[in-house]
Amino acid sequence: MVRWIHFPDWGDGTARLLHDTLNKAFYLRDELIDIYRGAGLAPYEVDWGQPAAQLWPTITRDAADAGRLAHLIELVKAKCPAVGPDLDAVLAAHNTDGSWYSPRERHLSLLLGPGCQRALLDRRDLRAHLVDLARKQFPVLSITGEPGSGKSYSRHLIQHMAGDPALACEFRLVNVEDDFYDHVDATGIMTALAARLGLPTDFPVDQHTEQARTVRELVDVFVGRFAALPKRMRWIFIDGLDRPQVSSGVHMVVAQLAKEVEAGQLPGARLIVTGHPGDFSPAVMEVLRHEKLTGVTTSHLQGFFRGLADHVGKPISDDELEALVDQVLGEADLDDLRVLGSAACRAAHLHFTPAGAP
The missing domain is CATH 1.10.533 (Death Domain, Fas)
Known part of the structure; x- marks a missing residue:
């Protein structure tokens, strides 16, 4: 188990x-x-x-x-x-076993998490971008889309990829919605990031000068402290930059962090952000991958079940496929990815788990 x-x-x-x-x-x-x-x-x-x-x-x-x-x-x-x-x-509550499903390529995984209890729908572009991230070709990834399109949902695949033992990667998450109750500024986001990395959280910078200068000083302090960390790959995921409580200074400080990643000043770091307006420097744009989300459709559900059928070598008829999709849509709306993914996962396990499997 x-x-x-x-x-x-x-x-x-x-x-x-x-x-x-x-x-x-x-x-x-x-x-x-x-x-x-x-x-x-x-x-x-x-x-x-x-x-x-x-x-x-x-x-x-x-x-x-x-x-x-x-x-x-x-x-x-x-x-x-x-x-x-x-x-x-x-x-x-989550002592489970999903040993029947074990994809050869992590980025192609359709079921994630302990016991394979989370379905990952769509994310074709993200899968390819994460391979680029892992291979050190494109160290910055920006995920955008309308509210409710599932930007935060992408974290599940990102965390799954970062957990690959072959990468020896450390995954660190700053989630604006969960980590901040109200207004968040540049200092707040950098303090949260420093805490996640085990770095000092005090930033002795002038808060009463122009915002651009404060941002540069915050990142300068962070870069200096980051250099003392043990050398390894680190995926830094900052989620929710389009939330209403996020100030413009947060967007500026994240863009500055991206510049430092591009310039090699945060060794081993990969920066992944959701909801950033995209005003990155030209140098960053050259090494940035972008996933723009448009929402999940019934064709994505069909692709999910077909992919599992191919994996287990169990052909699925058009009628069976339609029944599975109808079952999922009877439990969840397409715009509620959390509930939709749970429903798809339950349907997948019921249909594809081989006889005699745990």
Whole structure:
């Protein structure tokens, strides 16, 4: 069995329930530091001035990256036995097995996550762009589209690709919608990114000068600190730059980060952004890949099921295909990718899982 705690998906419901449960058990600063240290992690790398609800995602992700998430959970249960049953229930919800599906090429995956419990629909261009990203040819990727087109949904394939052991890649996510409750400025986004990378989160820059100068100073400080990190490939994903709470300074600082990536000043870094207006420098445009989303259609659902049929070597008739698509559309609308993907995944497992498979 594949356990969620060993292969966590930070975008699913289990992650949210886990963080809510942990936050109910421990929310005081000193308690959180003690747990972080008890898990074998260095507390000086985290900005402990944030609310506990914002700190728990950082704590669990850091523990998972260090291979210490299971230890951290056991530590919490030992310190607060009353929360143990709740944590067990949350983490048992996704003990699954999808061993019947194992594509040879990660970028072509149609089912992702622990137990292959997430369907990935469409994303033909993104699949090709991520290969370019991995091969170091195009280090910047911009994903755009109308609200609700599924820009954030692309993260599932990006995280899946970054998790390829052959890449030895570190994946870091800053999600505007989840990480910020209200207005976010250039300093805020850089502070969040620094925290994700385990870098100092103080930026001694002049906040009362012109915005362009503040942006340059923020990125200069970040570049200097980034150089001290161990050398490895890092995929940095900044999601939600088209949200209404995002200031123009955030767009400027992300464009400046892209310039530093293009110039080789952030060694091993690949920058992926969603919702950026696209005003990158000419030099960045030369090394940038762009995915413009237009929404999922019934033909994408058909392609998903045909792809699975080819993978398992099980022919699918036109009538069977139509029935599968109708089944999915009976549960979800095409413009709700999260629900649509879940419905497609359930239909796929019911139809394609070989007899006798777990």
